[in-house]
Amino acid sequence: MDKNLKIEGMTCAACAKAVERASKKLQGVNEANVNFATEKLTINFDETKVSIPDIQAAIEKAGYKALVEANIKSLKIEGMTCAACAKNIERVTKKLDGVVESNVNYATEKLNITYEPSKVRVSDIKKAVEKAGYKAIEEEVNVDTDKEMKEKEIKLLWKKFIISVIFSVPLLVITMGHMFGEAIGFQLPQFIDPMMNPRTFAIVQLILVLPVIIAGHRFFTVGFKSLIRRSPNMDSLIAMGTSAAFLYGIFAIVQIFKGNIDYAYDLYFESAAVIITLITLGKYLEAVTKGKTSEAIKKLMGLAPKTAIIIRDGKEVETPIEEVEVGDIILVKPGEKMPVDGEVIEGMTSVDESMLTGESIPVEKNVGDKIIGASINKNGSIKYKATRVGKDTALAQIIKLVEDAQGSKAPIAKMADIISGYFVPVVISIALISAFAWYMSGETGVFSLTIFISVLVIACPCALGLATPTAIMVGTGKGAEYGILIKSGVALETAYKIKTIVFDKTGTITEGKPKVTDIVVTEEITKEYLLQLAASAEKGSEHPLGEAIVKEAEEKEVEFKKLDFFKAIPGHGIEVKIDGKTILLGNRKLIAESNISFENLEETSHKLAEEGKTPMYVAIDGKMAGIIAVADIVKENSKKAIDKLHKMGIEVAMITGDNKRTAEAIGKQVGIDRILAEVLPQDKANQVKILQGEGNKVAMVGDGINDAPALAQADIGIAIGSGTDVAMESADIVLMRSDLMDVPTAIQLSKKTILNIKENLFWAFGYNTLGIPVAMGILYIFGGPLLNPIIAAAAMSFSSVSVLLNALRLKGFRPN
Secondary structure (H helix, E strand, C coil), rough: EEEEEEEECCCHHHHHHHHHHHHHCCCCCEEEEECCCCCEEEEECCCCCCCCHHHHHHHHHHEEEEEECCCCEEEECCCCCCCCHHHHHHHHHHCCCCEEEEECCCCEEEEEEEEEEEEEHHHHHHHHHHCCEECCCCCCCHHHHHHHHHHHHHHHHHHHHHHHHHHHHHHHHHHHHHHHCCCCCCCHHHCCCCCCHHHHHHHHHHHHHHHHHHHHHEEEEEEEHHHHCCCCCCCHHHHHHHHHHHHHHHHHHHHHCCCCHHHHHCCCHHHHHHHHHHHHHHHHHHHHHHHHHHHHHHHHHHHHCCEEEEEECEEEEEEEEHHHHHHCCCECCCCCCCCEEEEEEEECCEEEHHHHHCCCCEEEEECCCCCCCCCEEECCCCCEEEEEEHHHHHHHHHHHHHEEEEEEHCCCCCHHHHHHHHHHHHHHHHHHHHHHHHHHHCCCCCHHHHHHHHHHHHHHHHHHHHHHHHHHHHHHHHHHHEEEEEHHHHHHHHHHHEEEEEEEEEHHHHHEEEEEEEEEEECCCCCHHHHHHHHHHCCCCCCCCHHHHHHHHHHHCCCCCCCCEEEEECCEEEEEEEEEEEECCCCCCHHCCCCCCHHHHHHHHHHHHHHCEEEEEEEECCCCEEEEEEEEEECHHHHHHHHHHHHHCCEEEEEECCCCHHHHHHHHHHHEEEEEECCHHHHHHHHHHHHHCCCCCCEEEEEHHHHHHHHHCCEEEEECCCCHHHHHCEEEEECCCCCCCHHHHHHHHHHHHHHHHHHHHHHHHHHHHHHHHHHHHHHHCCCCCCCCCHHHHHHHHHHHHHHHHHHHHHHHHCCC
């Protein structure tokens, strides 16, 4: 059999050889070839002697990771009513040959499935889901359709609740009227008085309960189907409890008609009706609240404009956003939204990009500048060329990131998932055993039935299933509002454990753009003239330090002089002639080798170097003229962010390829605890590994291609938004604003979300731990009351809603 496996962790051709060697050692492997460029292993093996997991284990032992080539699909699931349904869908889909991973998020009603297309098709997955009693929908639903569907579901639940209330209230009045009549001065009419007309009393109750049963028919159809398939869920508990009450009521009516009128006081129809009414109300509140947890993604989806004005044959044509293609010329007037990503070709304006970056100050845009789709054009008309459309735009990719994060599971959720899977069958067993035990102890059948119904109704695992995903949804959505994109539940859960953060220096702590900081001159020359000569000399240079001098001159509107001669001296600097003068511009070596004395500037030069600045020496006609110091300046919020991390008890390290003196100067300026200087790009990941070896969870913050391996190595990789696509791909968290203050904010958000999940799980577990024994009659043994099934239904509905409301508290998150 031939198979392709994706190999992770290779860094050179020798790694490829090592993977081949490890694979070929296995008995049953005939051929193994690794393509280092595509990172793929093509392997031929005998299925009877060796399996894919064996091959993966051997490769992992060699220090690499082998992944089965698979597709990832997200399917919308209809028909789920509790966490047990989600567990059931995971179970049936995982059984399919070719399914690598299957995760159902009950809160978002989505199945995220990883499968091998060569072994299983999407249609097979859908069939398996349908066979289990649910429906899997493949098509992508846009925000409007999704909203419509949710609103439709909410309206239907409200309608069912109103119908249930209309019939349950009079049923409750009739049932309880004879009990509380005298106390409140209320008396039932004679024709339905149980003492005088027990038969009419019973039939009226039956007539009133039937519409409620019909309104809640879904609990029965889904519940009993799941029970027959031996994968009971919440609906099974409700269906069994209310059916028991209803069937006992029918039995009581038969007995009344036979002349046993005592049964008129034990009809139980009101329990069935009120349980369905309360559960329907709970489901309605759940649907409304669940809609609020995904508001962040809806806001993001709603940002994109619906149409774009395209210039075609010199005319302005209004076109639906879906029809905009790469290369189209788009016209955007003041106040309008940018339809897609692109590049300005005509005009200038300022653009509000706060919806994506969180940065409130508008950004100036001129010809050649990049445009982000969904940002708002503030004051000028521009024309720009579309470069990315549809799913490729920055907004679409952000929505995908947030959706993926909301659909992912945090490790903390696994315990709740396992419990949810076994919970319902255990509850049914407890309900049967409790009822039977009470009956055997001498209690009546009605007493045992009350116990049976109460245990079934109170023990729904909904709260357990909602505890984690809802908090993750709100947490990641809140992060997106602040321009912090958290890619997964795992990242969200790991971030709060971080004890050490490693910052890359250039472009992360510093601006990454060298700038002139000091101009020092001897007595014979002015600062303006020295800058004019140096900038004129460097005008044609591509050296970053030279560019900084040219930029400084341009900003000060200095007039550039014409060069008569130019010569680059590699590793030293340049020699030029301007106005008949010979000018040397470069490092200390250049001046020393030209035998020019710089004693008068020696002290200044040392001081500048200690401050982390690079001195550029300028000599005119063999005499020292001055120094222009250039430095990569520290970002505005770097020190503030590092101070904040220190207050949170986090150690801060800085990694850089710069020399030790420059690194220490920057480190001192911002308050770094540990400086890792003169580190080559390929060794950054190794330095992170060494820090992890100290037993701490380590985060890495970087922005460049050379940071990607370190970002991947760290427990949490944090990429700066202004960085490269490679860095963002390798990271677990992306900061859209390039503001280091967002690093402590991301950790605070992680802490708040995990605390919220723990609170949710505590209440969900605590509720069931207390509720089930009470329903079993523990209090009754010690002279306390027996739990009424109606109270049990109210408590069950409240538990789910309380967990959702607690998750919604995260919406109020504000960074300290």
